[in-house]
Amino acid sequence: MSLQVRTFPQLGEAAQALAADRGARYLGGGTFVMRAINEGDVSITTIVRSTDPALQQIRSDGDRIHIGAGVTMSQVAASRDSDFLAAPAQSVGGPAVRNMATVGGNLFARSPYGDFTAALLALDATVHVVEGAGRRETPLEEFLRQGAQSEPRRVVAGVSVRRPHSRDAFRFRKLTRVKPAGASVIAIAAHLPNAGGRVQGARVAYVSMGPRPTRVQAVERALEGATLDESGIAGALAAATEGLDPPTDAIASYWYRREVAPAVLKRLLLGIQ
Amino acid sequence: MARKPIQFRLNGKDEAVFVEEGQNLLDALRRQVGDTSPKYGCGQGTCGACTVLVDGEPRLSCLMLAESAEGASIETTAGLAGAELHPLQRAFLDGFAAQCGYCTSGMLMSAKALLDRNPSPTREQVVDAISGNICRCTGYEPIIDAILDAAARGAGRRSA
Numbered sequence: 001m002s003l004q005v006r007t008f009p010q011l012g013e014a015a016q017a018l019a020a021d022r023g024a025r026y027l028g029g030g031t032f033v034m035r036a037i038n039e040g041d042v043s044i045t046t047i048v049r050s051t052d053p054a055l056q057q058i059r060s061d062g063d064r065i066h067i068g069a070g071v072t073m074s075q076v077a078a079s080r081d082s083d084f085l086a087a088p089a090q091s092v093g094g095p096a097v098r099n100m101a102t103v104g105g106n107l108f109a110r111s112p113y114g115d116f117t118a119a120l121l122a123l124d125a126t127v128h129v130v131e132g133a134g135r136r137e138t139p140l141e142e143f144l145r146q147g148a149q150s151e152p153r154r155v156v157a158g159v160s161v162r163r164p165h166s167r168d169a170f171r172f173r174k175l176t177r178v179k180p181a182g183a184s185v186i187a188i189a190a191h192l193p194n195a196g197g198r199v200q201g202a203r204v205a206y207v208s209m210g211p212r213p214t215r216v217q218a219v220e221r222a223l224e225g226a227t228l229d230e231s232g233i234a235g236a237l238a239a240a241t242e243g244l245d246p247p248t249d250a251i252a253s254y255w256y257r258r259e260v261a262p263a264v265l266k267r268l269l270l271g272i273q
Numbered sequence: 274m275a276r277k278p279i280q281f282r283l284n285g286k287d288e289a290v291f292v293e294e295g296q297n298l299l300d301a302l303r304r305q306v307g308d309t310s311p312k313y314g315c316g317q318g319t320c321g322a323c324t325v326l327v328d329g330e331p332r333l334s335c336l337m338l339a340e341s342a343e344g345a346s347i348e349t350t351a352g353l354a355g356a357e358l359h360p361l362q363r364a365f366l367d368g369f370a371a372q373c374g375y376c377t378s379g380m381l382m383s384a385k386a387l388l389d390r391n392p393s394p395t396r397e398q399v400v401d402a403i404s405g406n407i408c409r410c411t412g413y414e415p416i417i418d419a420i421l422d423a424a425a426r427g428a429g430r431r432s433a
Binding site for chain 2: 003004005027029030031034035037038039047049074093094095096097099100180181
């Protein structure tokens with residue numbers, strides 16, 4: 001093992017170092033990169049990290065909050081500003097993992113992980129990306145689409161997310177084989193704004209129904225104008241797995257995930273725990 | 274390979290060691306410091322056998338870069354007992370909460386983190402506190418009972 005660790009006080013410098021070295025990986029909380037190193041991934045030759053204090057901030061700005069990429073799941077769950085995200089943050093691993101796993105790192109999670117990212121997708125979050133010397137804000141959905149091409153070269157500064165329409169409008173359900181901390185058979189996050197008793201502008205995201213957390217637009221379309229009762233959600237349940245190709249892994253099979261998705265979605269939409 | 278000097282407190286004592294670049298904290302504790310109480314299980318953050326407390330919070334030392342422990346206060350199972358066993362250790366012994374014992378040090382540190390901030394936890398809170406620690410022998414029930422027993426014996430009040 002021959003590794004170099006480079007620590008930068010500014011995130012921009014870390015991003016430039018990452019861009020200049022194909023063997024470099026950015027280290028956030030360590031739950032992905034250190035794991036790869038322990039597994040013997042010799043493609044990693046340099047660890048890049050940053051002590052930039054902006055990475056640790058949770059800041060409210062009107063109805064939006066900004067969460068630094070280095071904020072841990074425990075900190076999200078404990079902060080009053082991000083209380084609406086407590087359920088997906090607490091669903092990540094056990095206490096030690098939650099004290100290490102970061103918001104930025106979760107954006108790079110692959111199935112069966114990524115519960116927090118699904119919550120951010122449902123809430124239409126944006127990602128602040130630092131690439132080389134430049135910075136840009138991009139919708140999370142686009143960030144995830146770009147993933148395969150540019151993943152190791154990007155550093156995330158943080159995410160911005162709007163508070164849900166109401167406390168009940170944001171919902172999260174997760175099905176695991178092991179309780180209370182287990183990887184997702186499936187997890188679903190949904191933002192269901194309500195106008196006059198009918199859903200308007202629904203956003204629904206799944207974990208473990210594809211390689212990465214994904215929006216489920218067929219379900220969103222079926223929910224538009226629907227009431228959240230047995231007959232109102234029938235169309236959404238019928239569309240629950242439309243076009244989805246979930247993985248088979250040690251947690252669940254392709255078949256099981258497709259069978260169970262409508263049941264979990266039904267519980268979420270009807271507010272059943 | 275370049276080595277870096279780091280300083281931290283380990284179980285209340287100052288430590289200064291050279292660590293290798295990219296070395297994880299678990300490896301540094303076991304090889305450089307000689308504290309073998311945290312165990313190497315999976316190296317993937319899944320089993321919790323390497324759990325230590327860093328500034329009072331449970332962390333997985335196999336996934337923590339050793340040099341990021343600079344200036345931190347670290348607690349391991351080796352520091353639990355004084356003249357007598359820590360109440361958690363006593364309760365684990367009395368309740369047969371260890372069989373092969375490989376998970377025990379991680380279980381103890383996760384339990385200590387819980388009792389330090391919550392001296393009277395519910396059973397559900399105990400289950401959550403050890404949810405990142407895998408035991409393949411006991412079926413968990415004796416461990417949960419032992420932690421509740423230690424709480425009843427005042428383990429949290431002692432270590433807080």
